[in-house]
Amino acid sequence: MQKTHLLCMALAMFAIACSKSDTDTPVVNPPEDTTKVDVKTGVYTLTDLAADTAATSGAAAKAFYYSLEDQRTIPASQVQTANWDIAFTGTYNSTILVNNGKAKYSPGYGGPGVGGIYLVKDAAIDAEYYMGPQKAFKTIPARRLFDSAFAHVKTVPVSDDQLLTNDGIGLDYFGPSTDGWAFYDFYGLQFPDANPDSVAHICYSMPRTLIIKTAKGHYAKMVIYSIYKGAPELPTRSGKPGFVTFKYAIQKDGSKQLDLK
Amino acid sequence: MRYTIHICLLTTLMLTIASCKKDENNDTKTNYEDGVSTVIYDLAGDTEASVADGVEGKERRPFKPFYFKLRGKLQSWDSTAANRKSASWDIAFTDVYNALVYVNDGSNPNGPGYGGPGKGLIIAVDSPYSKVTTAPAVEDMKAYNLKFAGWDGYPQVYNTGWYFYSLTTHLAIPIKNRTFVLMTAEGKYAKLELINVYQGNPPAVTDLYWPAPYFTFRYYVQEDGSRNLRTP
Numbered sequence: 001m002q003k004t005h006l007l008c009m010a011l012a013m014f015a016i017a018c019s020k021s022d023t024d025t026p027v028v029n030p031p032e033d034t035t036k037v038d039v040k041t042g043v044y045t046l047t048d049l050a051a052d053t054a055a056t057s058g059a060a061a062k063a064f065y066y067s068l069e070d071q072r073t074i075p076a077s078q079v080q081t082a083n084w085d086i087a088f089t090g091t092y093n094s095t096i097l098v099n100n101g102k103a104k105y106s107p108g109y110g111g112p113g114v115g116g117i118y119l120v121k122d123a124a125i126d127a128e129y130y131m132g133p134q135k136a137f138k139t140i141p142a143r144r145l146f147d148s149a150f151a152h153v154k155t156v157p158v159s160d161d162q163l164l165t166n167d168g169i170g171l172d173y174f175g176p177s178t179d180g181w182a183f184y185d186f187y188g189l190q191f192p193d194a195n196p197d198s199v200a201h202i203c204y205s206m207p208r209t210l211i212i213k214t215a216k217g218h219y220a221k222m223v224i225y226s227i228y229k230g231a232p233e234l235p236t237r238s239g240k241p242g243f244v245t246f247k248y249a250i251q252k253d254g255s256k257q258l259d260l261k
Numbered sequence: 262m263r264y265t266i267h268i269c270l271l272t273t274l275m276l277t278i279a280s281c282k283k284d285e286n287n288d289t290k291t292n293y294e295d296g297v298s299t300v301i302y303d304l305a306g307d308t309e310a311s312v313a314d315g316v317e318g319k320e321r322r323p324f325k326p327f328y329f330k331l332r333g334k335l336q337s338w339d340s341t342a343a344n345r346k347s348a349s350w351d352i353a354f355t356d357v358y359n360a361l362v363y364v365n366d367g368s369n370p371n372g373p374g375y376g377g378p379g380k381g382l383i384i385a386v387d388s389p390y391s392k393v394t395t396a397p398a399v400e401d402m403k404a405y406n407l408k409f410a411g412w413d414g415y416p417q418v419y420n421t422g423w424y425f426y427s428l429t430t431h432l433a434i435p436i437k438n439r440t441f442v443l444m445t446a447e448g449k450y451a452k453l454e455l456i457n458v459y460q461g462n463p464p465a466v467t468d469l470y471w472p473a474p475y476f477t478f479r480y481y482v483q484e485d486g487s488r489n490l491r492t493p
Contacts, residue, residue, distance in 0.1 A: 091428055095416070105418040134323070167417050175356050176409050177416035178371065186312075186357065187321050196321050201428065 037071040041252045043260050044071065048229055048243040051093035063097075063107065064088040068212065068220050068250055080111035082215035092203050092227050092241045094182055095170030099215035103165035113215035116163025118156075119179050120209040120221075125149045130206070133173035136189040137204065140234055143225065145207040150223045150247060153209045154259035163213055172206060181208045181224055198237045203227055211258075214250070221258050222248035293456070295391065295493040298481040303460055304329075304336060306359030306474035312431045324474075326355040326373065331451060331482050346377030348446040358458050358474045360424060360433055361411035365446035369408050374446070382406045382444040385421040390479065393440045396450040396488040402442070410441055410455070423455040431469050433458045442490070443480075451482040452490045 051064040065074040065084035074084035080101075087097040087107050099113030100106040108115070125148060129141040172180030183190075188200035205224050212220040224246040225231050228239035249260040293300045306327060311319035328337045328350035337350060344350070346367070353363045353373045364381030365374040374381065382402045386393050396402070413422035413436060423441070424433040435457055443451040456462060456479065460472035481492050 090415070097418075166419065170416060175361055175415065176371065176411060176420070187323060200321070 039069060039071050039250060039252075041250060041260060043247065043249045045245075045247045046071070047231060047245045049073070049245070051088045051227075051242045051244055064093055064244075065107070068222075068248055069214055069216060069218065079107050080109075082108075082112045082114075084108070085115060085214040085220075086117075086212060088244060089168065090170055091184070093244065094184070094203060094227060095168035096181075096210065097168040098165065098212060100165040105166040108215065111215075114213065114217045115215045116160065116165050116211075116213040117167075117169055118158055118163050118211040119169050119181065120149075120153050120157060120211060121179060122149050122152055122208070125152070125207050136185070136192075137183065140190070140204060141207045143233055146205070146223045146225055146247075149207040149209050150221065150249075153211070153221050154257075156211050156219050156256035156258065158211075160213070163211070169210060171203070179208075181206050181210060182227070200237070202235050202237060202239075203241065204235065212248075218250060218252055218254065219256050219258060220248050220250040222246050293477075293479050297492050298390075298479045299331070299334060300477075300479040301334065302462070302477055303475040304478075306354055306458075306476060308472070308474065312357055312469075312473075324356060324359050326353055327359065328353050328373075331445060331480055332484075340373075342376075345373045346375075348378050350374075351381065351443070351445040351451075352453070354474075354476065356411070357426075358433055359476070360426075360458050360474060361409060362423070362455065363409045364443055366406075366408060372408060379446040380444055380448040381446055383408065383410060384442050385410065386440045386442060387438060388440055389438045390440045390452065390454040391492055393442065393452050394489070394491040396442045396452070396483070396490055398488070399444075402444060424458065432466055433473075434466075445482060449482055449484060449486060450488050450490060451480055452492075453480040454478060 063076065065076065065079065065087050067074055067083055068085040078084065082099065084099055089095045089097055096117060097107055098115035098117045099108035100115045101108055101111040101113045103109060125145055128145055129137045129139055131138055170180050171177050171182050171184045174184045183204045183206060185202050185204060186200065188196045191199040205226055207223060210222050212222060214220060224244065226235065226245045227241050228235045229243040231245035232239060249258055251257055251260065307324040309320055310322055310324040325338065326340060329352050330349060331351045337344060351365055355361045355363060355373065363372045364383045365379030366372050366381040367374050367377040367379045369375055384397065384402055384405045384407060407421055411422045412426045413424065414420060423439060424435045426433050435455065441453045443453055445451055456477040458474045458476060459466045460475040462477040481490060483489055
């Protein structure tokens with residue numbers, strides 16, 4: 001009887017909660033990571049950084065804030081500080097936003113961040129795998145292509161006013177989006193002969209380098225190898241998304257020199 | 262004990278209905294009709310394409326776009342450059358579920374009307390359809406031009422859309438009380454309410470297999486060239 005009442009209450013509360021907007025999602029702050037890393041100018045590879053590990057391909061993966069300067073995750077409560085540099089948002093946490101206090105649509109709007117982002121397209125690298133917007137790849141890009149694309153970028157190729165601040169960079173030509181760093185294969189086009197259950201809705205990383213200006217104004221470059229746990233070269237539907245593996249180089253002297261080892 | 266549960270469930274159900282009532286679409290077919298607006302019911306999109314695996318009678322391939330001329334209610338599936346780059350359509354229904362709606366804007370390199378004469382613009386107003394009575398000045402229309410309306414907040418935070426979508430459930434949930442003010446291909450002001458993508462305009466769809474896309478929408482074109490969009 002007691003249990004019935006509890007159940008009843010729970011159901012009733014659920015019913016009442018229904019009157020609120022369904023789009024409100026609770027803000028859950030991940031526990032603060034207090035490990036200090038002295039990140040010097042150099043190249044770093046981070047594996048299986050846990051973004052929203054509860055994410056399916058639903059649109060509303062929780063935003064995940066990360067500091068390239070300090071190599072740690074930053075809680076959402078510090079979104080208006082210069083403590084974070086990149087946010088992984090949206091579907092599978094695939095849209096990368098930066099921290100810019102002057103940009104109305106940056107999560108850091110109103111804060112001190114001076115960040116920016118720019119996608120470098122490398123025609124020679126693209127020629128190896130890319131067949132055009134919304135088309136299957138010629139072949140799944142090999143890891144060496146990611147490393148080549150990364151190495152080819154030796155400086156920031158554009159002036160600061162060409163860095164994006166309001167816009168994120170995410171899925172390549174998925175619906176109305178434009179150039180991106182990942183191919184979201186909605187229909188399973190990459191493997192047309194396979195059972196769609198196993199090949200549709202896979203997010204393939206692309207060997208394209210992102211230029212990041214950090215919240216504090218340092219320049220960095222990064223390539224994202226994978227958003228699946230274990231960073232498999234060939235992701236499958238059974239892969240677990242929400243785990244970001246990427247390589248980045250950061251220049252701490254304020255210059256745009258990114259030919260770093 | 263059993264009765265208690267039943268009473269409990271009944272109470273819960275009533276509470277659910279009561280608390281959710283205001284969020285629900287209470288409109289019926291008859292009250293979309295205001296005497297001057299055009300109401301389109303269940304206009305079939307590319308119903309043979311599928312958003313998810315293994316839906317019977319559907320193919321796993323991208324949706325074919327279609328084009329719609331507001332005046333005359335003309336639907337066209339002609340994707341040739343000649344048709345795209347003409348003023349024979351005002352809005353194009355493209356991409357997944359045909360639910361990504363572009364205006365005919367000859368200056369938008371990412372839109373289907375690129376290179377044509379289309380003067381299309383589109384902005385969103387968070388207000389019920391009948392309360393949108395005047396279009397903004399053309400400078401403001403240009404300043405706030407969305408270029409398209411689709412999945413809300415995608416690909417950028419500022420891309421205001423007409424539905425919420427989840428890649429998990431594949432359900433497109435229309436946003437209530439959002440009205441779009443348009444400029445047609447020929448430069449006339451209009452307002453548009455995109456009401457549903459599911460057949461029969463059900464108030465809430467939880468079933469992926471509900472027949473889609475079948476568009477319910479209504480619009481009013483001000484043919485005299487003024488910004489007056491008042492409807493009863």
